[in-house]
Amino acid sequence: MHNTGDVKVPIGPQHPALKEPESFLLTLRGEKITAASVKIGYNHRGIEKACEGRTYIQDLYLIERICGICSHSHSTAFAQAVEEIAGIEIPARAKYIRTIVAELERVHSHLLWLGVAGHEIGFDTLLMYTWRDREVVMDILAQLTGNRVNYGMNTIGGVRRDIKAEQIPQVLKGVDTLEERTKYYIKIAGEEPTLINRLSKVGMLSYEDAIRMGAVGPTARASGVQRDVRKDDPYAAYADIDFKVITHNTCDVYGRTIVRVLELMESFKIIRQLLAKLPEGSISVRAPRKIPAGEAVSRYEAPRGEDLHYVRANGTDKPDRVKVRAPTLANVQAVALMLEDRYLADMPIVVAAIDPCFSCTDRLVSINDADHNSKNTFEWEKIHRDSIEWYKKRGIDFAKLNKTF
């Protein structure tokens, strides 16, 4: 190993710090990071193309499985876009139920993040305690929706399941337990010096940089950027609810922790308001199978930031084009900036602080053909044929793959 003083350490695609594959190539001098480069795309599954071959109802379930922890976000954003194109107005009770599940999902996601952050800095006790408390919210969600992740609550035109009156006291009891535990975690985050010292001044992203890099969600709000789709562009039932947008001004990982923990407290307030004001009525309206031609963009505040869905319909029962821009795509470009001039030991927590969900992120935009210096789009059949040839050369024959669509 030639010692020029700089060592190139590959973090990923497989690494114990990362929950999903992505590649950070760090250049180290001793323990200090002098340069970092980010490469994503390892989790690309062709979901946007697969949506075009399925009906809108089937697409709901596919879009939901883009990610495990923000599944309701994607499903609601998609349903909202389709409902906008079709001109359907969903009943008020459906809006409230969608929002209740959305806030419960936010609670779940932030508690999971607290545990992951603890694990990345070696604080396994925090991981065990927060994930034990996460079971409370997962049990509530399993009762309300029928599943612990990938809830399947949405349908085009409303929701599929109703919240019965006898379930509400249990939900409130669970929310009370979680609020007490969250207050304990706020106390710990303010008092434990080993935690504070690991998180403070790490991953600095100034206000100007946050806006320039297009950061969204708690990553941007910790730098003082007041951006929250729930307030800027209210959807579902958020227009009727009174809540605060939490920002912090320390611009570092500690600020992001505080923002997320305080957002948990706000979510509990929102859930209580929603359950108290739940209107009567039906939970869905009949939606046509063939959606008339049109296009719509729908925005949603996922636990990680702003989630954008674009849907174009052409009058048939299958969408013409679906595009998903997940919040992590907007945040991951800031990671290279945040890692410069920090220590290697800060890398896991800086990456974890943007709450990466690379399953959400990897969508194909366009292909640059480097050999011919032109931008090219491949057709589905050509990629399909090329991939079968690639595997045939290595002795595996996929031509007999069963196609149901």
Next chain:
Amino acid sequence: MLMPIFNILIFPGLLFLFFFSMLAEYYDRKLGARLQNRVGPPWFQPLADFIKLLGKEDIIPEEADNRVFKLMPVFALTSVSCAFFYIPLWGKNALYSFNGDVVVVLYLLTVPILTYFLGGWYSRSVFSMIGAVRSLTQLFAYEVPLFMTILAAALLADTWSLSKMAAFYSAHPGYWVFNILGFVIAQITLLGKLEKVPFDIPEAETEIVAGSFTEYSGRLLALFRLSINIEMVVGTSLLAAVFMPWWLDAGPIAGFIIYVLKVAALISLVSLLRSLFARLRLDQMINLCWRVFAPLAFLQVIINLILKGALFK
């Protein structure tokens, strides 16, 4: 002729150390789990891990230095086992003792860290090399406070032999109180030597995979893990012998039980400290050790010197 062989190989030598360290690891993991509201592993888990690792293939990277790679676990195991013979466990006499064996024990406990460094460096993988360098950097931070506290206790006893120290503190009950500051410092820096949170920087799983042990597998890894467990037993026995010299006059059976209880109490402290804190960063750890622990250890040395002058004119 038979007695020394029995002592070295069986009791309190290698075989006893083997099973006792397995029990110590079980106790540490179980207590850590219960503190985190989990169930924890069953009692035979460390033994099962060892046997499973023995059955796996030893994979040696192509670029690694073959001989050093294979020798380092053996050196680690032998040096910690050797250190055990000079520590008075129950009663006032260790298996072997001579004037100066405090220094020898402390150095023998440093050798494993050197083997981690050499094993990691000669693995020639990026993560192992970073872990190896971190091992040594951490060594320079915690060794000074640890050495000074133990030497302070030796200074008060006016001898460099652990057995004579035990005899001295037994003869003057109550003198161990003067070493309390040293006890606290030694307990915390022992975590550094054992490479447990908050000082498990050389083996930080989320940053550098497994540090020096990244490329080790199979029997070599089993020996390394065994030497880590024995290091925990030897380290806590050393602390028990130096800072907890109580009831050393009991008979053999009662003395053995008292020894086990002392070691269990110290391992409980290790588990508790392990669960309470987050991992420190390397620069924070060096700052802490040199700015807080080293001056306090030095203070302990000065206190003991003054007391020695005052009490033994």
Next chain:
Amino acid sequence: MIWPGAMIRQLLSSLTKKPATVNYPADKSGMPKGFRGKLKFDASKCIGCKMCMKDCPTGAIVIRQVGEKKFEADLDLGKCIYCGQCVDSCLKKALGLTSEFELAQLDPKKLKITLTDGPSIAGNKEGSGE
């Protein structure tokens, strides 16, 4: 100067409490009512419209005609994502969901079953290996 170890009281009190781990499989109380598990099928209500097949996201359910106005449903447990869309799409409410979730098999062929009404222990053709 703040002392480290803020969580110590919680940790020590955990020693006296029961662990939070559920002792599965001895204790199977975990899943609530309404959990979406395996499907059940009432053949007497099915009219063979195949709306369930049309809306299934994975193509897991297949309706076969076995006689005059008699139909049977074959389900591939490996493909089913337990979303329950077929239950919602069925015009005659012939499909329903149970809470059964221990459906793993060692042999992949055993995952293709024929649905029955009610709990699946009795009367499965290809057997679910229970």
